[in-house]
Amino acid sequence: MASQSPRRRELLAQIGVNYETLRVDVPEERQPGESPADYVTRLAADKARAGGELLLSSGKELAPVLGADTVVVLGDQVLEKPVDAEAGKAMLLQLANREHQVMTAVSFYTPCYKQDYKPDRQQTMLSVTKVQFRDITAAEAERYWATGEPQDKAGGYGIQGLGAVFVTAIEGSYTGVVGLPIEQTYELLTRFGVPCWQASKE
Numbered sequence: 001m002a003s004q005s006p007r008r009r010e011l012l013a014q015i016g017v018n019y020e021t022l023r024v025d026v027p028e029e030r031q032p033g034e035s036p037a038d039y040v041t042r043l044a045a046d047k048a049r050a051g052g053e054l055l056l057s058s059g060k061e062l063a064p065v066l067g068a069d070t071v072v073v074l075g076d077q078v079l080e081k082p083v084d085a086e087a088g089k090a091m092l093l094q095l096a097n098r099e100h101q102v103m104t105a106v107s108f109y110t111p112c113y114k115q116d117y118k119p120d121r122q123q124t125m126l127s128v129t130k131v132q133f134r135d136i137t138a139a140e141a142e143r144y145w146a147t148g149e150p151q152d153k154a155g156g157y158g159i160q161g162l163g164a165v166f167v168t169a170i171e172g173s174y175t176g177v178v179g180l181p182i183e184q185t186y187e188l189l190t191r192f193g194v195p196c197w198q199a200s201k202e
């Protein structure tokens with residue numbers, strides 16, 4: 001997995017995947033005119049491909065590589081990780097009393113083809129979830145920032161943590177909001193022949 005996100009590691013482990021992590025450095029910069037969906041999809045794909053290339057040059061055993069990216073979308077605005085306290089508090093207040101979308105793209109890239117499966121070299125899927133926040137006071141935003149939780153999270157909140165207190169409704173994928181949509185990840189793991197927990201249909 002080409003990710004340093006502890007949430008993504010936990011979610012992948014949750015469905016029984018054995019994995020190693022790869023450290024990749026992909027610049028997160030939205031191109032002019034690029035839609036939020038195209039942007040998050042491109043970043044997930046770039047992270048997976050960079051991980052695949054790193055694996056190839058490392059001489060380690062080859063395996064499909066997962067990359068993912070999460071952004072919060074408010075209208076046409078893309079909210080990533082807050083750069084400082086002011087940005088973090090302002091972001092939270094912007095989300096208050098409104099609905100936003102959380103987009104997470106997950107991408108698999110395989111640096112090799114094994115004999116028993118032949119997916120395209122790279123496949124990417126997008127999860128879009130609507131999240132409604134209640135009203136939030138400036139004092140609450142201040143206190144929430146001081147907990148340290150918002151700093152490394154897109155949109156400046158964590159639904160899996162204290163940030164849950166702001167959420168009044170969610171429509172879509174909870175795991176997608178946390179950073180790795182299990183439904184799409186499971187689908188791609190299966191397509192790429194990666195061993196994981198298998199649901200029996202009988």
Ligand SMILES: Cc1cn([C@H]2C[C@H](O)[C@@H](COP(=O)(O)OP(=O)(O)OP(=O)(O)O)O2)c(=O)[nH]c1=O
Binds near residue numbers: 070102157159177
């Ligand atoms: C909205 C939301 C985001 N997040 C997190 C998921 C992602 O880790 C992070 C968005 O940043 P990303 O840039 O998607 O990922 P990352 O930098 O944490 O990890 P990497 O690029 O190495 O894979 O925000 C939550 O944990 N909870 C939430 O409710």
